[in-house]
Amino acid sequence: MKEDQGNRYIKRTQKDYTMSFKLQIVQEIEKGSRSISEVTKEYGIQSHSTVLNWLRKFGNFDWENQIPTTMTKSPEQKVMELEAKVKLLEKQKSLLEHQAFVADKKAIIFDMMIDLAEKEYKIDIRKNSSPEQSTILKSKNTKQ
Structure with missing residues (x-):
């Protein structure tokens, strides 16, 4: 069997993910623009639980009480x-x-x-003339 080189699975560790990447993923999920499964497929994240751990660590959701909070x-x-x-x-x-x-x-x-x-x-294409032009025209008309 031949393996498809484009869809090969790359094993990663937690050290492979930068803090900014983790925060970006958490933000995308919390906004509701993407689901956890979509994010794991698109970015090649090792597992569903990896993203859940990031949500628990960096997210604004209180996992123990199951209510959203604003964490510092x-x-x-x-x-x-x-x-x-x-x-x-x-x-x-x-x-x-x-x-x-x-x-x-x-x-x-x-x-x-x-x-x-x-x-x-x-x-004359311009219908509205400036105040300076209108005073000049009036003075010309009065002289005639």
Whole structure:
């Protein structure tokens, strides 16, 4: 029998998993976005009980009383959560800066197109004139 090289099982130890990886898994399960079995299959975690141990150690669920509690987080956990939030906010900031840049460029291009159309067809496309323009027009009309 040939073994499928893509689906080979890799034996791991607890030392193979970083603290941030464990906390990420716990967070995904507690949010409800994934089940324990989905996580073990996707990330190649050795067993179901490994994830349960992580949930007991790092999760917000009181396993003895079977009620969710807000456990105090270790300084390492807090730092890791804050670092993740900073990365997310930096990504959002760069995305918004890019969108603002694109919007500014579009506004400039649209203004140029309107100016060009006004010159070519000799019509006023912009209906709303600025206060400075309206006072100039009034002064021209009164002089005539």
